[in-house]
Amino acid sequence: MNALRIRGGRRLMGEWTVQNAKNAVLPIMAAAILTEEKTVLEDCPTLSDISYMGDILRMLGCSVHMEGKRLQIDPQGLFGHEMPDELAKKIRSSIFLLGSILARFHKATVTLPGGCEIGLRPIDLHLSGLKQLGVRIHDEGGVIHCDGSAMKAGPVHFDYPSVGATENVMMAAALLKGETTLHNVAREPEIRDLQCFLNRMGADISGAGTHTIIIRGVRSLRGCVYRPMPDRIVAGTLLAAAAITGGSIKLYHTPTQDMYAMIAKFREMGCIITEKESSVALHAPERLTAFTQLQTQPFPGFPTDMQVQMSAIATLAKGTSVVVENVFENRFTHAGDFNRMGANVLINGRTAVIQGVDALYGAVVTARDLRGGAALAVAGLAAKGETIVENAQLVDRGYEAFEDSLNALGADVSRISIT
Numbered sequence: 001m002n003a004l005r006i007r008g009g010r011r012l013m014g015e016w017t018v019q020n021a022k023n024a025v026l027p028i029m030a031a032a033i034l035t036e037e038k039t040v041l042e043d044c045p046t047l048s049d050i051s052y053m054g055d056i057l058r059m060l061g062c063s064v065h066m067e068g069k070r071l072q073i074d075p076q077g078l079f080g081h082e083m084p085d086e087l088a089k090k091i092r093s094s095i096f097l098l099g100s101i102l103a104r105f106h107k108a109t110v111t112l113p114g115g116c117e118i119g120l121r122p123i124d125l126h127l128s129g130l131k132q133l134g135v136r137i138h139d140e141g142g143v144i145h146c147d148g149s150a151m152k153a154g155p156v157h158f159d160y161p162s163v164g165a166t167e168n169v170m171m172a173a174a175l176l177k178g179e180t181t182l183h184n185v186a187r188e189p190e191i192r193d194l195q196c197f198l199n200r201m202g203a204d205i206s207g208a209g210t211h212t213i214i215i216r217g218v219r220s221l222r223g224c225v226y227r228p229m230p231d232r233i234v235a236g237t238l239l240a241a242a243a244i245t246g247g248s249i250k251l252y253h254t255p256t257q258d259m260y261a262m263i264a265k266f267r268e269m270g271c272i273i274t275e276k277e278s279s280v281a282l283h284a285p286e287r288l289t290a291f292t293q294l295q296t297q298p299f300p301g302f303p304t305d306m307q308v309q310m311s312a313i314a315t316l317a318k319g320t321s322v323v324v325e326n327v328f329e330n331r332f333t334h335a336g337d338f339n340r341m342g343a344n345v346l347i348n349g350r351t352a353v354i355q356g357v358d359a360l361y362g363a364v365v366t367a368r369d370l371r372g373g374a375a376l377a378v379a380g381l382a383a384k385g386e387t388i389v390e391n392a393q394l395v396d397r398g399y400e401a402f403e404d405s406l407n408a409l410g411a412d413v414s415r416i417s418i419t
């Protein structure tokens, strides 16, 4: 197991260019098998989730390899419609392959991906969307058998705007003759990016970013070269790192138009933000002011993937902050670690009440998911003394060379191995 060792108390200053988005690349990798032709994803970040997804594609017969920052996917050898069980459990995003395998083979077998630290992560909305397209589904002890022989275009309604379910059904319908209309879809920017990628492949999809997506099925799709969008959560995490240390940083290659909920929160806490189309600069006050309330919501509301980082910086803000986690049922698992560092966090169900303290103190803490691990590191940057974040390999799922980005901004973070 490896860990991050953080020596706190240094202001973050300087500039950094943000990586491209894990949550755009993963569904795009699933969409790449909708054709037999090669796809190249340019400027792809080196992340363990992406390499796991590559392993799954290889087990389905594709060839996948990274050359520098170019991820090359050749689905010509694709033979399998059965998702390998051991890998499906390793990465939840394998469920995105359900829609594209059905589109290719009109049948698919996947195992229930199972939950994770932040919640049960059911896939009922994915399955409901596919059933509305005529897919016949039966569950045999956690193995989902899908028969898509009678799939047809038509209306689909989601009871909740699920990101993954929206993406899955977009891919399942891309090659379905006729018009499929998806209602009450998720509006996350990564869905807009998936639509852009699919249309680059020759699909005819519109509406991503709104409540309704229209898919006019095409006969076939082609390979393409594509650069995924920048990562708004990595950008927000670095802004939080600067904010808690009283720093001043400028980020380049930011999807600024997709960051307004976060930017408003940083401003509410007393940060001066200068935003341009693809850059964001943050100048933090000596001490942050508590935000009155932060409610996580589907996009364009405040992103759940930034909740724990904002909770981290609220621990030192002047005043009391209230955080309500509306998206996942168990996303306060790091509160105990913050309190071990001297914070004053009270949890009641989906609500956290965070009374700002004057100081945090370094401690040995444990990452339980990738955003929580990053948030613990953010807290460690402002803590007196040394913080060790164990299980740091979880952070590598979504953050490329996380310690390099922090050190480039003046932090003192090193990677250590713990036996």
Ligand code: EPZ
Residues within 6 Å of the ligand: 022, 023, 026, 093, 119, 120, 121, 122, 123, 124, 125, 126, 127, 160, 161, 162, 163, 164, 165, 186, 188, 304, 305, 327, 328, 329, 370, 371, 398
């Ligand atoms: C995507 O997960 C992201 N992952 C998550 O990022 C992100 O937190 C989430 O969207 C919300 O923005 C990827 O894109 C790979 P959902 P996803 O379906 O698709 C419930 C990170 O840290 N739900 O919108 O799984 C679900 O349990 C990760 O990068 C059902 O009940 O999110 C959750 O409570 C974490 N039934 C809520 O909906 C379903 O069939 C939102 O889930 C599907 C979801």
